[in-house]
Amino acid sequence: MRGQDLINTVLPDEMLVEIFCHLDGLKSSCDSCSLVCKKWLKIERLSRRTVRIGASRNPDAFVKLLVQRFVNVRNVYIDERLPVSPPFQFGYPIIHGPPPATKKRRYSKNARSSLEPLHASKDSRSESRDLEPFSLSDAGLVTLADGFARLEKLSLVWCSNVTSVGIKSVAEKCKSLKTLDLQGCYVGDQGLAAIGECCKQLEDLNLRFCEGLTDTGLVELARGCGKSLKAIGIAVCAKITDISLEAVGSHCTLLQTLSLDSEFIQNKGVLAVARGCSSLNVLKLQCINVTDEALLAVGTFCSSLELLALYSFQRFTDRSLCAIGNVCKKLKSLTLSDCYFLSDKSLEAIATGCGELAQLEVNGCHNIGTAGLEAIGRSCPGLSELALLYCQRIGNSALFEVGRGCKLLQALNLVDCSNIGDDAICNIAQGCRNLKKLHIRRCYEIGDKGIIAVGENCKFLTDLSLRFCDRVGDAALIAIGQGCSLRYLNVSGCHQIGDAGLIAVARGSPELVYLDVSVLQNLGDMALSEVGEGCPLLKDIVLSHCRQITDVGLAYLAKKCTRIESCHMVYCPFITSAGVATVVSSCVNIKKVLVEKWKVSQRTRRRAGSILSYLCMDL
Amino acid sequence: MASAKVFVLRTCDGETFEIDESVAYVSETIKNMIEDGFGHDLIPLPNVSSKILLKVIEYCRKHVSNFESSKKTSNGDEKDKDNDSWKKEKEAVPEVEKDAEEKARVEELKEWETTFIDIDQQVLFDLLQAANYLNIKGLLVMAAEKAASMIRGKTPEQIRETFNIKNDFTPEEYEDIRKKDAMNDFTPEEYEEIRKKIADNHFTPEEYEQIRKENAWAIE
Numbered sequence: 001m002r003g004q005d006l007i008n009t010v011l012p013d014e015m016l017v018e019i020f021c022h023l024d025g026l027k028s029s030c031d032s033c034s035l036v037c038k039k040w041l042k043i044e045r046l047s048r049r050t051v052r053i054g055a056s057r058n059p060d061a062f063v064k065l066l067v068q069r070f071v072n073v074r075n076v077y078i079d080e081r082l083p084v085s086p087p088f089q090f091g092y093p094i095i096h097g098p099p100p101a102t103k104k105r106r107y108s109k110n111a112r113s114s115l116e117p118l119h120a121s122k123d124s125r126s127e128s129r130d131l132e133p134f135s136l137s138d139a140g141l142v143t144l145a146d147g148f149a150r151l152e153k154l155s156l157v158w159c160s161n162v163t164s165v166g167i168k169s170v171a172e173k174c175k176s177l178k179t180l181d182l183q184g185c186y187v188g189d190q191g192l193a194a195i196g197e198c199c200k201q202l203e204d205l206n207l208r209f210c211e212g213l214t215d216t217g218l219v220e221l222a223r224g225c226g227k228s229l230k231a232i233g234i235a236v237c238a239k240i241t242d243i244s245l246e247a248v249g250s251h252c253t254l255l256q257t258l259s260l261d262s263e264f265i266q267n268k269g270v271l272a273v274a275r276g277c278s279s280l281n282v283l284k285l286q287c288i289n290v291t292d293e294a295l296l297a298v299g300t301f302c303s304s305l306e307l308l309a310l311y312s313f314q315r316f317t318d319r320s321l322c323a324i325g326n327v328c329k330k331l332k333s334l335t336l337s338d339c340y341f342l343s344d345k346s347l348e349a350i351a352t353g354c355g356e357l358a359q360l361e362v363n364g365c366h367n368i369g370t371a372g373l374e375a376i377g378r379s380c381p382g383l384s385e386l387a388l389l390y391c392q393r394i395g396n397s398a399l400f401e402v403g404r405g406c407k408l409l410q411a412l413n414l415v416d417c418s419n420i421g422d423d424a425i426c427n428i429a430q431g432c433r434n435l436k437k438l439h440i441r442r443c444y445e446i447g448d449k450g451i452i453a454v455g456e457n458c459k460f461l462t463d464l465s466l467r468f469c470d471r472v473g474d475a476a477l478i479a480i481g482q483g484c485s486l487r488y489l490n491v492s493g494c495h496q497i498g499d500a501g502l503i504a505v506a507r508g509s510p511e512l513v514y515l516d517v518s519v520l521q522n523l524g525d526m527a528l529s530e531v532g533e534g535c536p537l538l539k540d541i542v543l544s545h546c547r548q549i550t551d552v553g554l555a556y557l558a559k560k561c562t563r564i565e566s567c568h569m570v571y572c573p574f575i576t577s578a579g580v581a582t583v584v585s586s587c588v589n590i591k592k593v594l595v596e597k598w599k600v601s602q603r604t605r606r607r608a609g610s611i612l613s614y615l616c617m618d619l
Numbered sequence: 620m621a622s623a624k625v626f627v628l629r630t631c632d633g634e635t636f637e638i639d640e641s642v643a644y645v646s647e648t649i650k651n652m653i654e655d656g657f658g659h660d661l662i663p664l665p666n667v668s669s670k671i672l673l674k675v676i677e678y679c680r681k682h683v684s685n686f687e688s689s690k691k692t693s694n695g696d697e698k699d700k701d702n703d704s705w706k707k708e709k710e711a712v713p714e715v716e717k718d719a720e721e722k723a724r725v726e727e728l729k730e731w732e733t734t735f736i737d738i739d740q741q742v743l744f745d746l747l748q749a750a751n752y753l754n755i756k757g758l759l760v761m762a763a764e765k766a767a768s769m770i771r772g773k774t775p776e777q778i779r780e781t782f783n784i785k786n787d788f789t790p791e792e793y794e795d796i797r798k799k800d801a802m803n804d805f806t807p808e809e810y811e812e813i814r815k816k817i818a819d820n821h822f823t824p825e826e827y828e829q830i831r832k833e834n835a836w837a838i839e
Contacts, residue, residue, distance in 0.1 A: 003783045007766075010744040015751065018759070022767035035775035035796060037787050 054082030067147025189217030196224025226251025245269030249276030299323025347372030377401025425450025455479030477501030525553025
């Protein structure tokens with residue numbers, strides 16, 4: 001032995017625990033530590049604080065294993081939607097496609113948001129339904145509660161077999177519980193009442209999609225641990241009404257965060273919370289039956305409000321937003337989604353009153369136009385994130401003011417803003433030189449001129465997405481390549497872009513990690529090989545619908561970018577099974593390949609069946 | 620500073636060190652001893668050698684002077700005073716939100732930190748113990764983080780080499796543990812990525828239709 005083993009002789013066990021805690025639960029490092037020597041194995045097991053697992057074939061047995069191995073765990077996250085990681089095959093079924101949760105239809109009037117990924121395979125849906133009996137049961141939860149008495153955070157997402165029985169044992173055994181997330185679990189009132197009785201340190205409660213709960217349960221919980229509760233989330237719980245919120249208003253006086261998504265909540269409930277919870281910091285409402293009366297109360301009593309988000313066809317008018325602007329001086333983040341009745345007056349009131357505004361999103365509010373945004377640009381110098389989605393009425397001059405007034409802008413997101421054009425983008429580029437993220441989708445008036453200005457002025461840009469902007473071409477990307485070192489690039493559907501533009505970006509962005517060039521008909525093998533040369537850190541690539549790329553370009557890319565983890569390449573007529581095989585063999589970290597089923601040879605299927613996803617033909 | 624009160628610390632090897640009140644108070648242990656009335660005579664530190672106490676005092680002095688200068692350039696409030704401010708500096712803050720002076724201060728601090736903790740293993744582990752005994756959270760975090768950085772990303776063999784640890788597993792034991800460790804367990808980053816991908820609908824229904832129409836070609 002060359003030197004002395006100091007770490008084991010000088011440091012007591014508690015210090016080793018402290019050091020291991022700094023590994024942040026990084027599995028590879030923790031696993032390495034457990035294999036160093038027997039002492040480290042014992043200590044590593046003792047120092048594990050967090051366990052995160054997805055769906056597994058026998059979760060109850062799995063939990064038993066975890067409880068024996070790691071005795072000091074404080075945080076457990078079980079998410080039945082997440083598939084098992086491919087490399088780990090102990091006879092566990094591999095699930096691809098949509099989560100088993102799709103059997104529960106999400107209530108959403110917003111047609112734009114769809115829960116199911118489009119490339120879903122029907123097979124995996126029926127397969128996953130068969131697997132439901134294998135999700136965590138009450139017995140498993142009892143084992144968990146028994147084993148981890150010092151549990152602080154418990155997250156059970158879509159564990160559909162868990163009931164009040166399991167939750168009751170958690171309540172009785174884990175009195176230090178601070179965070180409880182029961183998203184999508186069919187827990188009943190007795191479970192929640194038990195939590196209220198036993199867990200007096202509970203701060204964070206998430207009851208989204210807990211369809212088995214009624215007012216009884218939540219009222220009992222509010223009575224029991226109302227004093228410690230800081231955050232509550234409720235979504236689509238048909239039997240939770242204003243009665244629960246009145247209990248929250250009277251018992252949870254320190255409440256800071258409230259997130260409500262329910263058509264069964266009316267003004268009375270929100271009013272009660274506004275009056276009772278004056279420390280309210282974050283309020284998110286997606287309640288179609290709540291009107292001005294409730295929001296006016298918020299605008300009167302909740303002067304500490306920092307984040308306000310209003311979603312989906314709310315009936316709020318300018319009156320309530322003006323009240324918010326008057327009283328909530330600390331407002332930092334505002335989201336207005338599908339609020340049809342709000343006009344420029346609302347934004348003007350917010351602009352005047354809330355000078356600290358840092359984040360603004362306006363989504364589909366068809367009565368908000370240029371004037372409102374101009375006011376924001378003039379009065380909110382701290383604005384750092386701006387998102388304008390489906391804002392057909394907002395014109396260039398709005399962004400002129402933002403460019404002039406908001407020097408700290410870091411992120412700009414524009415979707416379907418048909419009246420915003422090159423001049424506006426030029427102004428933003430010249431005024432907001434700290435821009436880090438620019439996302440533009442389907443804004444047909446924006447072309448090369450605007451993006452060239454961005455390339456020339458925004459040196460800190462790392463995230464650029466230009467989807468379906470059919471006037472953007474190679475000149476734009478050349479300017480970007482010269483001026484910015486990107487980490488994320490998405491130019492899907494900008495069909496004027498060809499090899500020249502991509503080559504310029506590849507040369508200028510050695511740290512590129514994500515690339516989406518789908519639906520680019522003019523892109524060829526040259527570009528792919530330059531990306532291979534210039535971007536060795538690439539992890540995700542989307543090449544679907546690129547008609548000109550062939551196995552040659554793909555091979556070049558795969559051989560140089562060995563860190564690729566996901567590759568989508570459907571509808572590429574010149575990519576064959578040889579190309580697919582090359583990707584699978586050259587990219588050692590590959591986790592997902594999306595391709596047509598018939599392009600996968602038997603040999604490739606044998607080597608890497610678990611990571612392949614197939615395009616569904618029936619769509 | 621209000622008072623120029625001075626305290627005397629004595630190490631296990633008999634050396635004495637004089638420090639100001641504000642510097643002494645960086646250590647919760649010493650602070651408690653003083654508040655309990657033991658500050659009039661020498662404060663004995665039987666678990667700390669003079670070599671290590673020198674390093675500790677260097678840290679404490681830097682901590683105090685850093686806090687003073689941060690009060691001048693930004694609106695530092697009482698919250699900054701606790702040792703967690705070291706950790707907060709590491710979190711990403713947009714460059715432009717700090718003005719030039721503040722930026723320079725942060726840069727200088729980072730450089731000082733890197734040099735300060737660039738020490739051999741013996742000193743590092745002694746420092747870690749001292750920080751624990753003296754209850755100086757920021758120093759404890761810094762030293763533990765340095766040790767963790769020597770472990771992160773390495774294989775078991777590499778870790779053993781770094782610290783000269785003997786492998787006391789039999790080959791069968793080793794294989795057994797290795798297999799058991801390969802379980803379904805995500806890192807925080809993987810977890811977030813997978814969750815995002817589940818939520819991310821790559822094309823909107825309209826886009827998908829548009830592409831389908833444009834690219835109608837026979838598969839079979």
